[in-house]
Amino acid sequence: MGSILVFNTTAQETRVALVEQGVITEFYVERSRDRSSVGNVYKGRVLRVLPGMQAAFVDIGLERAAFLYVADVYNQHEAYLFDGAPEGEDEIANIPQSRGRTRPTGPIEQRLIEGQEILVQVSKEPIGAKGARVTSHVTLPGRYLVHMPTFDHIGVSRRILEESERDRLKDVVAKHRQPGTGFIVRTASESIPEPQLERDLDYLSNLWREIIKGFDAQPAPALLYEDLDLALRAARDLFTNDVDKLVIDDETEFARVHSFVEKFMPSLVESVVLYQRPEPIFDAYGIEIEIARSLGRKVWLKSGGHIVIDTTEALTAVDINTGKFVGQHTLEDTIVQINLEAVKEIVYQLRLRNIGGLIIIDFIDMEKMSNREKVYAALEERLKTDKAKTNILEISEFGLVEMTRKRVRESLVQTLCEPCFYCEGRGYIKSRESVAYEILREIRRMLPRIEAGEIEVLAHPDVAHLLYDEERDSIEKFEQATAKRIEIKAHPSFHIEQFEVMPVEKIG
Numbered sequence: 349m350g351s352i353l354v355f356n357t358t359a360q361e362t363r364v365a366l367v368e369q370g371v372i373t374e375f376y377v378e379r380s381r382d383r384s385s386v387g388n389v390y391k392g393r394v395l396r397v398l399p400g401m402q403a404a405f406v407d408i409g410l411e412r413a414a415f416l417y418v419a420d421v422y423n424q425h426e427a428y429l430f431d432g433a434p435e436g437e438d439e440i441a442n443i444p445q446s447r448g449r450t451r452p453t454g455p456i457e458q459r460l461i462e463g464q465e466i467l468v469q470v471s472k473e474p475i476g477a478k479g480a481r482v483t484s485h486v487t488l489p490g491r492y493l494v495h496m497p498t499f500d501h502i503g504v505s506r507r508i509l510e511e512s513e514r515d516r517l518k519d520v521v522a523k524h525r526q527p528g529t530g531f532i533v534r535t536a537s538e539s540i541p542e543p544q545l546e547r548d549l550d551y552l553s554n555l556w557r558e559i560i561k562g563f564d565a566q567p568a569p570a571l572l573y574e575d576l577d578l579a580l581r582a583a584r585d586l587f588t589n590d591v592d593k594l595v596i597d598d599e600t601e602f603a604r605v606h607s608f609v610e611k612f613m614p615s616l617v618e619s620v621v622l623y624q625r626p627e628p629i630f631d632a633y634g635i636e637i638e639i640a641r642s643l644g645r646k647v648w649l650k651s652g653g654h655i656v657i658d659t660t661e662a663l664t665a666v667d668i669n670t671g672k673f674v675g676q677h678t679l680e681d682t683i684v685q686i687n688l689e690a691v692k693e694i695v696y697q698l699r700l701r702n703i704g705g706l707i708i709i710d711f712i713d714m715e716k717m718s719n720r721e722k723v724y725a726a727l728e729e730r731l732k733t734d735k736a737k738t739n740i741l742e743i744s745e746f747g748l749v750e751m752t753r754k755r756v757r758e759s760l761v762q763t764l765c766e767p768c769f770y771c772e773g774r775g776y777i778k779s780r781e782s783v784a785y786e787i788l789r790e791i792r793r794m795l796p797r798i799e800a801g802e803i804e805v806l807a808h809p810d811v812a813h814l815l816y817d818e819e820r821d822s823i824e825k826f827e828q829a830t831a832k833r834i835e836i837k838a839h840p841s842f843h844i845e846q847f848e849v850m851p852v853e854k855i856g
Contacts, residue, residue: 350592355579355605356630357598364582365635366591372638373733374586375700377763378578385410385470386757387575389486389559393568394464399457405479406468409569412479416468418456420483422498465568467559473757486559488552488573491584491612492537492545493521495552499530507535517545524549536588536613580608593619597629642700642760649693653686657697659761663706666694670712680719683712687723695730704736704755711747724749770843778845780810784819787811788826790849795830800851802833807847812838 356363359380366374378384390408394416397404404421405413460466472481488495502521504514517533520542525531531552537545555573562572576584583605587594594609594616596602602622610617623629630636641647648654652672658665668690670682694709709727714720720743727749731738740751757763767773778786787805794803807815815823815836823834835852 351590352633353582353587353591353594354629354633354635355582355594355596355598355601356628356635357579357596357601362578362601363630364578364586365630365633366586367633367635370634371696372635373696373699375635375639375642375702375760376578376582377760383577384473384575384757385480386473387470387489388571389467389469389573390414390482391563391566391568391570391572392466392468392482394460394462394466397457397460397462399455402456404456404460406466406482407569408468408470408480408482409571410474410480412474412477414468414470414480414482415478416460416466416482416484418459420471420485421456421459422484467563467572472755475755475758475762486556488555489534489575489584490548490552492534492540492548493552494532494534495549495556496530496532497556500528501530503530503532505533505535505537508533508538513538520545521549526553529553579605583608584612587613587616587619589616591619593621595621595623595629597623638700639760639764642697643764647693647697649686649689651686651689653689655690655693655697657701657703659703659759663708664703666707666709668710668712680715683714684719684723687711687714688726691723691726691730695727695734698753699734699736701760702736702755702757703759704753707751707753709749709751711743711749713747720747780808780814780844783807783811783845783847784814787815787847787849788819788822790847791826791834794849794851795826795832798832798851800853801831802835802852803849804852805834805836805847805849806839806842807836808842808844809838809840810844811847812836 351366351368354365354367356365361377361379364376365372392406392408392414395405395407395413402418404416406416408414466484467486468482468484469486470480471483474480485496485498488497502518502525504517508514508517517537521531521533524546531549559572562570566572575581579601583594587609594605596605599622602620606617606620609620623632625632628636630639645658646654646656648671652670654669654671656667656669658667668687670686690711697703698707711723714723724743728740731740731751734753737754738751740749743749768775771777784807787807791803791805805812805815823836826832827834
């Protein structure tokens with residue numbers, strides 16, 4: 349079984365899954381009322397320059413101000429070189445924002461002033477309470493090329509291995525590009541004839557000219573260019589010759605994607621298929637179950653072991669446990685086997701959940717250095733399949749691996765879920781005993797100040813039941829000592845940690 353792109357489209361949202369060898373390797377979701385801003389180009393206005401952070405806040409018309417770091421500030425009067433640059437990146441999200449560029453010639457306060465109008469592109473969408481990350485080094489992706497107007501460089505995707513083909517593609521781009529501009533040749537360009545590459549190059553060059561015209565004509569903040577929606581973006585970036593077919597379950601969306609593919613990649617148009625069976629498309633391909641599994645904290649391994657994934661504000665921690673697996677040989681062999689199995693699942697979950705930032709993996713401790721090296725090598729090898737940029741440190745003596753994974757958009761959990769309104773995102777709540785004892789302390793605190801002969805306590809039903817039953821003696825002692833009646837009432841709408849203690853005044 350090869351690779352399949354599966355599109356599930358409704359009026360409210362579009363979901364796209366890339367299935368490779370029967371396994372979901374990438375999943376994307378975009379809701380009509382909350383479209384991604386990554387890739388959009390804006391005319392913004394500098395709100396505030398922060399010398400201490402060497403950054404600035406820019407108003408681009410979104411809910412929160414965008415964040416612009418000094419290394420991402422482009423000044424058309426300065427020369428930017430691409431010395432030591434990578435040979436090319438296949439994924440748009442991996443194009444470096446500052447790597448290979450000469451250092452800025454001055455601090456940000458000498459390069460930007462408050463109120464200045466500036467052209468920027470969103471490189472990372474807003475995540476949590478943070479605004480979007482922007483750069484003034486614009487990248488415009490096409491089917492075969494990525495245009496970088498502020499770089500003088502030609503790069504070729506590392507996935508194109510044949511040297512003669514790499515040279516041919518570089519020559520084609522060099523022949524048709526404007527001097528001083530840059531392009532990255534994408535993997536999809538391999539074996540593509542020159543006229544098609546030239547059309548893509550001309551389209552992107554004209555698009556950049558239109559953006560510049562819009563910058564001169566519109567007041568800030570203004571949207572100058574909006575990237576494609578998820579359906580067309582997935583068709584452009586994920587639908588390659590390695591994908592057997594693209595399956596869509598909506599007729600209108602099918603017609604739109606079919607037309608897009610027919611225009612930009614006619615050789616693949618026959619592989620665009622309309623799904624017409626009554627069973628929901630994500631159920632038919634086993635995708636719905638995998639999505640539900642990817643939202644869980646615990647992920648079981650085939651051997652009986654499991655991994656636990658916990659995400660905090662600062663990092664994501666991954667813990668490996670033997671679980672039900674007892675092995676067949678020595679303890680060390682059992683541990684190595686579990687760790688190796690966990691490596692495969694961890695990398696899969698990182699991709700599927702789109703977990704980014706700092707990641708700490710706590711492998712089960714291995715005594716032999718050779719085994720630690722074996723597990724580390726397996727992790728390195730698996731991460732090569734990940735399109736997101738990763739950096740990894742060797743396993744420590746404690747069995748910990750520190751790594752980073754580039755974060756461009758929100759994780760799957762952040763996209764599909766929201767913080768629990770009940771525990772307020774902590775992942776735990778006070779026990780009913782703790783709340784009951786808080787109530788007893790509050791009663792003791794209030795009794796000397798209350799003149800009324802009765803006190804009313806409102807609490808969650810579970811807490812009220814505990815006070816009625818197990819803590820009834822404590823309530824009765826209060827009543828006997830103070831000659832005041834204490835009435836406990838269950839309030840079904842209360843949070844389990846919520847309660848009220850109040851005097852009851854007699855009328856008449």
